[in-house]
Amino acid sequence: MKFTKMQGIGNDYVYMNCLEETVEDPAALAVQVSDRHFGVGSDGLILINPSKVADFEMAMYNADGSRSEMCGNGIRCVAKYVYDYGLTDKTSISIETLAGIKYLDLTVENGKVSLIKVDMGSPILGAKEIPIISENDQVVSETILVDGTEYRMTGVSMGNPHAVVYMEDVTNLDIEKIGPKFENHERFPRRINTEFVRVIDRKTVEMRVWERGAGETLACGTGACAVAVACILNHLTEDEVTVKLLGGDLIIQWDREKNKVYMTGPAVTVFDGELY
Numbered sequence: 001m002k003f004t005k006m007q008g009i010g011n012d013y014v015y016m017n018c019l020e021e022t023v024e025d026p027a028a029l030a031v032q033v034s035d036r037h038f039g040v041g042s043d044g045l046i047l048i049n050p051s052k053v054a055d056f057e058m059a060m061y062n063a064d065g066s067r068s069e070m071c072g073n074g075i076r077c078v079a080k081y082v083y084d085y086g087l088t089d090k091t092s093i094s095i096e097t098l099a100g101i102k103y104l105d106l107t108v109e110n111g112k113v114s115l116i117k118v119d120m121g122s123p124i125l126g127a128k129e130i131p132i133i134s135e136n137d138q139v140v141s142e143t144i145l146v147d148g149t150e151y152r153m154t155g156v157s158m159g160n161p162h163a164v165v166y167m168e169d170v171t172n173l174d175i176e177k178i179g180p181k182f183e184n185h186e187r188f189p190r191r192i193n194t195e196f197v198r199v200i201d202r203k204t205v206e207m208r209v210w211e212r213g214a215g216e217t218l219a220c221g222t223g224a225c226a227v228a229v230a231c232i233l234n235h236l237t238e239d240e241v242t243v244k245l246l247g248g249d250l251i252i253q254w255d256r257e258k259n260k261v262y263m264t265g266p267a268v269t270v271f272d273g274e275l276y
């Protein structure tokens with residue numbers, strides 16, 4: 001079976017073109033290919049499928065085989081894949097996900113996609129869609145007790161669930177220890193992606209992420225969107241934020257009139273390969 005390894009600011013997945021290949025058991029394949037010693041090495045597996053309602057469909061599996069609704073870095077790579085490999089010649093495309101249809105604008109340089117802007121749709125706070133928040137609205141955060149320590153956190157769904165946790169320092173964080181405690185906390189029955197964020201200034205934040213089903217990754221696109229929304233709601237930043245992740249930067253804008261989040265970032269092809 002043919003595959004392509006791609007990465008979006010270091011968040012790497014194995015991509016398979018399922019317009020041509022058939023994958024019988026994607027959950028098992030995700031575990032197999034993700035292994036960094038016995039497999040290809042990745043944060044998970046992403047299948048590019050045909051769609052009846054959009055140009056393509058993306059099916060995303062974490063390294064542990066669990067399925068996620070959405071993947072921000074992954075969807076930019078899918079856009080690069082379908083354009084660079086000639087599956088489409090459009091530079092505005094739609095991709096169906098379990099979190100709805102997403103719309104993407106591609107920047108092409110020398111015949112290849114270099115940058116992608118994604119309309120990530122509307123964030124969801126708790127169970128309810130976030131209404132347009134005025135500057136006078138109250139701070140949106142809660143306290144959560146994890147492993148004996150109280151943290152301030154905002155829960156945001158970008159189709160998949162995120163806990164945004166505010167920190168003074170993320171560099172020295174023992175994420176291998178605290179990450180799993182958040183992921184499996186009783187507050188989150190479907191487990192959770194956790195972003196630990198430090199606000200640098202009103203336009204810049206830095207974060208590290210512990211992903212549901214994958215552990216620490218170098219970046220998380222949906223996580224960066226959740227972080228921006230949470231920081232904006234808490235009046236910590238402006239409506240456009242540069243999110244600095246271990247693998248690079250993403251620009252996140254929240255258009256509060258339309259209640260849409262836009263994510264802009266790169267996508268890179270690493271290599272093509274064949275699985276035996």
Ligand SMILES: N[C@H](CCC[C@H](N)C(=O)O)C(=O)O
Nearest residue numbers: 068071072073160220221222
């Ligand atoms: N890295 C991905 C998100 C993966 C989320 C996944 N770990 C989940 O279970 O929701 C991103 O760029 O958005």
